[in-house]
Amino acid sequence: MTAAASSINNDKEVPVHKNKLLLATNNKGKVREYKSLLRRIPFKIVTPSELGITTEVDETGSSFEENAGLKAIALAKESGLLSLADDSGLEVDALGGEPGPLSARYAGEDASDIDRLNYLLSRLKDVPGDRRSARFRCVIAIAAPDGEVELCSGECRGLITTEPRGYNGFGYDPIFYLPELCKTMAELTPEEKNKISHRAKAAEKAREVLKKLAR
Ligand code: ITT
Numbered sequence: 001m002t003a004a005a006s007s008i009n010n011d012k013e014v015p016v017h018k019n020k021l022l023l024a025t026n027n028k029g030k031v032r033e034y035k036s037l038l039r040r041i042p043f044k045i046v047t048p049s050e051l052g053i054t055t056e057v058d059e060t061g062s063s064f065e066e067n068a069g070l071k072a073i074a075l076a077k078e079s080g081l082l083s084l085a086d087d088s089g090l091e092v093d094a095l096g097g098e099p100g101p102l103s104a105r106y107a108g109e110d111a112s113d114i115d116r117l118n119y120l121l122s123r124l125k126d127v128p129g130d131r132r133s134a135r136f137r138c139v140i141a142i143a144a145p146d147g148e149v150e151l152c153s154g155e156c157r158g159l160i161t162t163e164p165r166g167y168n169g170f171g172y173d174p175i176f177y178l179p180e181l182c183k184t185m186a187e188l189t190p191e192e193k194n195k196i197s198h199r200a201k202a203a204e205k206a207r208e209v210l211k212k213l214a215r
Contacts, residue, residue: 024075024085029170037203042214064139072143088138093128133161138198154201
């Protein structure tokens with residue numbers, strides 16, 4: 001991160017734990033996971049709703065990196081706080097990497113998590129088990145109010161099931177099977193998911209960035 005971003009946190013008069021980090025997402029599943037994944041960072045995590053921010057950022061980028069940056073910069077500028085955004089989703093090999101950055105809008109704007117995973121299963125109905133490989137990807141952008149950004153990413157490989165299994169997690173978790181654990185992501189406890197997920201891997205890198213920024 002740049003000097004400008006660091007300067008926000010370099011004010012030695014301000015105790016580090018009083019610095020705030022805005023978790024720039026409206027997705028409750030992500031908020032839940034980040035509150036656990038980032039629990040030892042030297043920042044107090046605040047959410048847009050706690051600050052009365054209702055902005056929905058248009059995800060006009062064509063990659064996870066671009067969209068994560070757009071969300072983090074917009075919220076950092078609006079709040080004046082260091083902001084962390086997450087753009088994530090599924091890339092299915094048999095669909096040429098779809099839904100990718102369109103994961104949230106794959107079954108239309110007003111679709112639910114269940115609609116989206118059913119739509120994905122319907123797209124894969126003729127694809128045999130050995131060709132149902134996929135990966136979850138997560139890109140975290142940490143932005144300062146001056147627009148400087150740092151990116152961290154993580155991924156997790158698995159297979160798409162033929163029907164949903166499990167009730168934990170969110171989004172596409174019930175159809176994402178982890179062969180080495182013989183479970184879908186939605187059959188893992190939150191603690192288990194937070195050890196192996198795409199988001200856990202990206203958050204591990206983000207924690208290091210945040211520690212540096214707090215110095
Ligand atoms: P924000 O932009 O406000 O963060 P969003 O839900 O729109 O929220 P994305 O644009 O990053 O977030 O879309 C992510 C999509 O991928 C969404 O449909 C999620 O359900 C899905 N997804 C992301 N991470 C996931 C995970 O850990 N497990 C299951 N599905 C996930």
